[in-house]
Amino acid sequence: MNIAQLLVKSALEYPDAIALARGETPHLDHRNLLRKVSVMATHLHHRMKLVPGDRVAFAMTNCVEAIETMYAIWHAGLCAVPMNAKLHPREFAFILQNSGARLCFVTSDLAEDIASVKDDCPALERIVDVSTRDYGFMAVGDPVLAHDAAPTDPAWLFYTSGTTGRPKGATLSHRNLLAMTLNYFADVDRPEPGHSIIHVAPISHGSGLWNFPAMARALTQVFPESGRYDVPEMVSLARRWPQATIFLAPTMVKRLIEHPAVHDLRPGDIRTISYGGAPMYVSDLKKSIDLLGNVMVQLYGQGEAPMTITHLSRAVHADRDHPRWEQRLASAGLADACVEVRVVDEDGKPVPTGEVGEIICRGDVVMGGYWDNPEATSRSLRDGWLWTGDVGAFDADGFLTLKDRSKDMIISGGSNIYPREIEDVLNLHPAVLECSVVGKPHPEWGEDVVAFIVLREGARATPADLDQLCLDNIARFKRPKDYRFIDALPKNNYGKILKTELRTKL
Numbered sequence: 001m002n003i004a005q006l007l008v009k010s011a012l013e014y015p016d017a018i019a020l021a022r023g024e025t026p027h028l029d030h031r032n033l034l035r036k037v038s039v040m041a042t043h044l045h046h047r048m049k050l051v052p053g054d055r056v057a058f059a060m061t062n063c064v065e066a067i068e069t070m071y072a073i074w075h076a077g078l079c080a081v082p083m084n085a086k087l088h089p090r091e092f093a094f095i096l097q098n099s100g101a102r103l104c105f106v107t108s109d110l111a112e113d114i115a116s117v118k119d120d121c122p123a124l125e126r127i128v129d130v131s132t133r134d135y136g137f138m139a140v141g142d143p144v145l146a147h148d149a150a151p152t153d154p155a156w157l158f159y160t161s162g163t164t165g166r167p168k169g170a171t172l173s174h175r176n177l178l179a180m181t182l183n184y185f186a187d188v189d190r191p192e193p194g195h196s197i198i199h200v201a202p203i204s205h206g207s208g209l210w211n212f213p214a215m216a217r218a219l220t221q222v223f224p225e226s227g228r229y230d231v232p233e234m235v236s237l238a239r240r241w242p243q244a245t246i247f248l249a250p251t252m253v254k255r256l257i258e259h260p261a262v263h264d265l266r267p268g269d270i271r272t273i274s275y276g277g278a279p280m281y282v283s284d285l286k287k288s289i290d291l292l293g294n295v296m297v298q299l300y301g302q303g304e305a306p307m308t309i310t311h312l313s314r315a316v317h318a319d320r321d322h323p324r325w326e327q328r329l330a331s332a333g334l335a336d337a338c339v340e341v342r343v344v345d346e347d348g349k350p351v352p353t354g355e356v357g358e359i360i361c362r363g364d365v366v367m368g369g370y371w372d373n374p375e376a377t378s379r380s381l382r383d384g385w386l387w388t389g390d391v392g393a394f395d396a397d398g399f400l401t402l403k404d405r406s407k408d409m410i411i412s413g414g415s416n417i418y419p420r421e422i423e424d425v426l427n428l429h430p431a432v433l434e435c436s437v438v439g440k441p442h443p444e445w446g447e448d449v450v451a452f453i454v455l456r457e458g459a460r461a462t463p464a465d466l467d468q469l470c471l472d473n474i475a476r477f478k479r480p481k482d483y484r485f486i487d488a489l490p491k492n493n494y495g496k497i498l499k500t501e502l503r504t505k506l
Ligand code: AMP
Pocket: 160, 161, 275, 276, 277, 278, 279, 280, 298, 299, 300, 301, 302, 303, 304, 332, 388, 390, 402, 404, 405
């Protein structure tokens, strides 16, 4: 099924439900969104001469046009290449070249960046700025029926965030996206038509992927007018639009719970905060539950199996009386409904419960491969299983605890040390705003544990204080040998901490 059918169906069943809103203002209902998208598809075919299978990129700060263009692309049988708005022009150029995109939609703030690399991208014929008449003209004309796409046709090239090396384009098919959508209803939530989703995280990534369950249930997709994550703005939109669903990276959750505006939220304003993409520290999670109520759902996935490997449900977050509640909050939860998950050794053999190994998964959510990158594909997809590069362990109840990316694990004196465990302890100190732990090469021990610490403004903590905290909570050999106090942690455009960059400071 062409994923564009989600809009076709919602337009039939809930034609008058508002599909898109700019801030507080309704933009289009589902009937008119479908009408616009199907006319735009005609332009893509006839005026721009694109043929099914062609790639169409976009570089846009979050805005309603991002959803319009995406659905027009799928409606026309083309493949979307969403690019993070914060990328460097060189990174845009790489993705445009690698995907061979023939057309790129842009918001005006990014028009110059894309124009500046056009000459380096031989396949790129045209750039359309969505604030211009060129784009407005695409809404005028005759509609066309949605292209009859095969389930395996590429629909979305999801470029990995590239915390190591060049980004790779995980090729997601219509079937992958549909499986992810149905999995949302099985494991995360089933919102009602008329409810809302507020897109504050990049639409090219997690928040954009959640547009599918939102479209399938005829939600109102709300785009903050600032085009970015601003806590007071998001809070007032959550008060305006019913029962908001919001995808947030853990660093964004932290900003929310530390902002005074969080207290303006009324019970029920937020229906679900789905968080994931990076570790969430237990101390932040408990504070979120206390402040926001039972709205948190964790997702563990990756571009290669979008949003869908394991989940930590609302019910587990609420089950405070469970003897292993805290342990469970520190986990990524249970395997998702639509995917098989295993923890294996180097040969792909499952390791016993409780033992650490690489996480692999198989199912309809797993990508077909990386775009134009057969070597990387054969490393990641073996015998139908996706090797995630993440390391973790199942407990006896089936909860998966992520240890770290395999490459982030520290080996000291022959023992494996997982930075996240130490970071969880350091975060307990009230003076610590954020921290990250990495390994420093050591001639005798292999590696030494080093902690980078960002203190809250005006707060104080000495290495001795932090060392005592570690002594009280974890095995002695895991304690950092060195504490480095810095102003801010280096992060990529998705808010993920760049340990590679921290290691260069050692
Ligand atoms: P990306 O493909 O850019 O979305 O990055 C996916 C990676 O983010 C995964 O392979 C994990 O290393 C990490 N990740 C995703 N979800 C979680 C989570 N819930 N907890 C910890 N790390 C996560």
